[in-house]
Amino acid sequence: MLTALREDGTLFQLLPRLSKDVLRKEKAGGHYYCPECKERVTMKIGMQRMEHFAHQAGSQCIESYERESSFHLNGKMQLYQWLKEQKLYPRLEPYYERLKQRPDISVDYSQQEYAIEYQCSPIPPQLMIKRTNTYRKNNIDCVWILGGNQLKRKSEKKVSLTQFDYLLLNKTPDGKWYLPYYCSNSHKFVFLTNIIPTSAKNALTQFSIFPIQNRSIQQILTHKMNEFLYAKEWRNEMRAQKLRMGMNSHSQIDYLKELYIHHLNISLLPIMIGLPINHAPFIETSPLIWQSYLFIDLFRNKKKDEIITFSEVYRCFMHRVQRGQINLRTLPLIENYSITVPLIEYLKLLVGIHVLEAINYNTFRLKADILIPDHVVSQQKQEEHFYKEFHQVIFRV
Numbered sequence: 001m002l003t004a005l006r007e008d009g010t011l012f013q014l015l016p017r018l019s020k021d022v023l024r025k026e027k028a029g030g031h032y033y034c035p036e037c038k039e040r041v042t043m044k045i046g047m048q049r050m051e052h053f054a055h056q057a058g059s060q061c062i063e064s065y066e067r068e069s070s071f072h073l074n075g076k077m078q079l080y081q082w083l084k085e086q087k088l089y090p091r092l093e094p095y096y097e098r099l100k101q102r103p104d105i106s107v108d109y110s111q112q113e114y115a116i117e118y119q120c121s122p123i124p125p126q127l128m129i130k131r132t133n134t135y136r137k138n139n140i141d142c143v144w145i146l147g148g149n150q151l152k153r154k155s156e157k158k159v160s161l162t163q164f165d166y167l168l169l170n171k172t173p174d175g176k177w178y179l180p181y182y183c184s185n186s187h188k189f190v191f192l193t194n195i196i197p198t199s200a201k202n203a204l205t206q207f208s209i210f211p212i213q214n215r216s217i218q219q220i221l222t223h224k225m226n227e228f229l230y231a232k233e234w235r236n237e238m239r240a241q242k243l244r245m246g247m248n249s250h251s252q253i254d255y256l257k258e259l260y261i262h263h264l265n266i267s268l269l270p271i272m273i274g275l276p277i278n279h280a281p282f283i284e285t286s287p288l289i290w291q292s293y294l295f296i297d298l299f300r301n302k303k304k305d306e307i308i309t310f311s312e313v314y315r316c317f318m319h320r321v322q323r324g325q326i327n328l329r330t331l332p333l334i335e336n337y338s339i340t341v342p343l344i345e346y347l348k349l350l351v352g353i354h355v356l357e358a359i360n361y362n363t364f365r366l367k368a369d370i371l372i373p374d375h376v377v378s379q380q381k382q383e384e385h386f387y388k389e390f391h392q393v394i395f396r397v
């Protein structure tokens with residue numbers, strides 16, 4: 001951290017930066033204490049990392065969860081300077097006595113108070129949720145920014161995301177998913193936008209990279225993004241996932257066993273299994289798997305013209321959740337979170353691709369018997385035809 005209390009209770013701040021000689025004199029002048037836990041902290045004036053205050057080893061202070069790396073210290077300093085250059089009055093590590101919390105930076109902007117949490121290493125989920133809720137209750141908007149060191153880009157439009165990354169997943173007011181990063185080595189913001197998970201770990205996304213000096217706080221807070229399409233990538237991901245599971249049966253043994261019991265073959269699944277929906281991030285389990293379970297538990301048993309209700313879909317889905325075969329995600333930054341949202345989207349998509357016909361909001365009719373391909377060649381033909389016909393519906397062009 002970059003601030004500490006002096007013995008007389010006044011705050012000492014390491015920004016703007018002072019020379020090492022001045023700091024050594026200051027350090028010899030007395031002891032320093034953590035504004036949060038009031039434990040004694042040591043001023044570190046080294047060659048490797050920028051000067052900072054550190055807790056003693058084994059400290060229980062929440063602050064010491066984040067053993068501050070150079071990456072974190074530098075980023076915090078750069079973000080603070082960046083806000084200052086915009087003629088704002090950022091506060092560095094302000095301790096909110098009544099909240100018992102201390103964000104990295106806080107700033108008032110456009111009549112709103114913001115707390116900026118720059119997260120270069122994971123913290124326990126309960127702690128992140130507690131912090132978020134406390135800010136929210138006190139009418140402070142919390143802006144979580146991940147350290148660029150956390151970003152695991154796998155290819156042009158593919159990223160690997162951890163459970164902790166997902167905790168910080170956010171949505172723009174117009175309903176688009178995004179995750180902000182800041183890299184203190186390259187001095188750049190990296191925004192992942194239009195995130196759509198393809199499996200528990202991987203997601204398709206658009207990477208937008210901006211040098212910090214080219215962005216204003218306004219642009220960071222109201223991130224505008226374009227609709228982005230992953231038609232080709234999505235199909236490739238689903239195909240690769242099927243292939244992978246087929247080759248390495250240990251990874252998803254329960255799921256594959258269940259397909260087997262119901263005489264289904266991973267490479268010959270009906271076309272309605274493995275489709276992208278907007279609220280897919282609510283569900284940790286791969287769309288291929290949860291949509292397969294819905295098919296096995298419900299759609300497989302229905303014939304043309306039979307009725308399917310939303311409550312049936314919900315019941316089947318939740319049954320698998322209770323059995324631990326489908327996992328849901330915790331998304332603390334998303335308000336009005338409800339697991340009904342992705343299920344309704346899936347049903348609407350099935351209406352869009354002419355599998356179902358909507359009778360009313362809750363009730364649907366199966367338009368035709370669901371085709372299960374009997375051979376890889378016919379499966380590929382079906383798939384080709386399907387994506388050509390319904391491209392616009394599936395990828396919302």
Ligand SMILES: [Zn+2]
Binds near residue numbers: 061064
């Ligand atoms: Zn402390």
